[in-house]
Amino acid sequence: MHDHATQPTIAQRAFFALLYLSEGAPIGYIWWAMPTRLRAAGMPVEQVAALTSLLTLPWALKFLWAPAVDRLRNRRWGYRAWITLAQALMGLTLLPLALLPLSEITGIVTLLLISHAVAAATQDVSIDALAIATIPDDAYGRVTGWMQAGMLVGRATFGGLALTAEQWIGSQAVVLILIGCIWCTLAVVWLFPLDHIKANARPESDRTFAAALITVLSRRATWIGLAIALIAGAGFEAVGGLMGPFLHDRGLDKETVGLYFAFPVVLCMIVGSLIGGWAADRWGHKALVQSSILAIALAIAVLVAADLNTSGIALMAAAAPIYLALGSLTASSYALFMDLTDPAIGGTQFSAFMGATNLCEVWSIALAGAIVSKSDYPIAFGCAAAISLIALPLVPFARRAHTLPK
Structure with a gap:
């Protein structure tokens, strides 16, 4: 428990929420809107x-170039400079989609x-490293809750509403607005004051990058954390990734699915993130991770059972609790991973x-997609959920980084 957790300021939480909004906007369009459009x-x-x-894949493989973000820093070129470079490239790579017909x-x-x-994954590395370097250790849960709320607002706007907006203004205009969202947040990146940076996260820290990396790799908790990350989310990832096609195949049109992603889904995930982040700081990050799984x-x-007897709007309602629990797992697991992370190599670890x-x-x-092609959605969802339970006995062994020898 963390009964006396440090209270992060509203401004600090809002700052990281806005940065995550700039992450969530393109993710929503590419991961949520496009699959539904393609299936339709x-x-x-x-x-x-x-x-x-x-x-x-670039988000899965970003650890390969994350050391550059940690290592190539000095007083003039820090995490904010990396964020700026990444967001500039994010907009430029989308520009052809906004200016030319597909x-x-x-x-x-x-x-x-x-x-x-790749640029967006680099932005993600830089923002997370900045958060680990500046957020008090015992406030990780609440701040990650806000970060996820920002992420979800971006996803909702460009992953759900985009499907409806394209009917009125066209897909090119939607992409142009997306680019504007990415680039406009750069002003906040530089205007927000960052007064406190942890001593072992500063570029001039006595600890070398190589020494910190070797220490981290020698910790059992690092490998346990990786195993948890690789398994715990299997259930919601499978359901979330195929929810659009699932609802479409159950008779719902893409506009209805888009509105579902834009409002009920995102609202449930935001509520789950904020409550889960608060509860994780109060009752323990590990306890909330296990409860959420x-x-x-x-x-x-419940969704699988509902699929046997209901359809349409009722099926959407049956899926809503998944997104509540997903928000809680995301906030609490991110806080747990921050516990395991050494600020000296925050971006990399x-x-x-x-x-x-x-x-x-x-x-x-x-x-899940392969299983669906051979059978049906309920079997695919059930298999993924069962696999996620393998992470439960691993969570108690994920010890906080500061309790281990340096």
């Missing part, structure tokens, strides 16, 4: 799942989206944990 256009569900998995650039669309994903598995069982969660998304969506 007749693409087989296994192909939709494969494409989504491909665009997720039919004219079909040959380079995949390259543009992958390049955007169980809650997601139970909620998926935390990105490894996040990369494992993204890799979990890759394999779970791909597996």
Whole structure:
């Protein structure tokens, strides 16, 4: 328990929420809107799942270049400079999609989206490292709750509302607005004051990057954390990744699905994130992670049962508890991974944990898509939920970094 947790300021929480909004906006468009559009256009569900998995890979592999973000820093070039570079490239790689008809650039669309994903993953590394370097250790849960709320607002706007907005202003205009959202947040990146940076996270820290990395790799908790990240989210990743195609195949049109993602889904996830983050700081990050994993598995069982007897709006309602529990798991697990992270290599170590969660998304969506192509959605969702339970006995062994020898 953390009964006397340090209270992060509203401004600090809002700052990181806004940064995560700039992350969530393009993720929502690429991960949520596009799969539904492609499925509605007749693409087989296994192909939709494969494409989504491909665009997720840069987030899963970002730990490979995260050391550059940690190592290539000085008093003039820090995490904020890395964020600026990444967001500039994020907008530039989307610009052709905003200025030219899709039919004219079909040959380079995949390259543009992958390049955007690499830049976005680098932005993610930099923001997370900045958070670990500045947020008090015992306030991780509440701040990550706000960060996820910002992420979800971005996802809702460009992953749900975008499907409806495209009918009125066109897909190119939606992408142009998305670019504006990414670039406008750069002003806040530089205007917000960062008064406190942990001593061992400063570029001039006596601890070398190599020494910190060797220490981290020698910790059992690091590998346990990676295993948790790779497994715990399998249930909600499979359901979340295929929810759009699932609802479409159950008779709902893409506009209704878009509104569902934009409002009920995001509201449930925001509420779950804020409550889960607060509860994690109060009752323990590990306890909330375990409770959330169980809650997601139970909620998926309810959805599978509902699929036997209901359809349409009732099926959407049955899926809502999954997103509540998902918000709680996201906030509490991110706080747990921050506990395990050494601020001296915050970008590298935390990105490894996040990369494992993204890799979990890759394999779970791909597996679920393959199962659906051979059987049906309930079996795929049930298998993924069962696999996620393997993480439960691992959580108690994820010890906080500061309790281990340096």
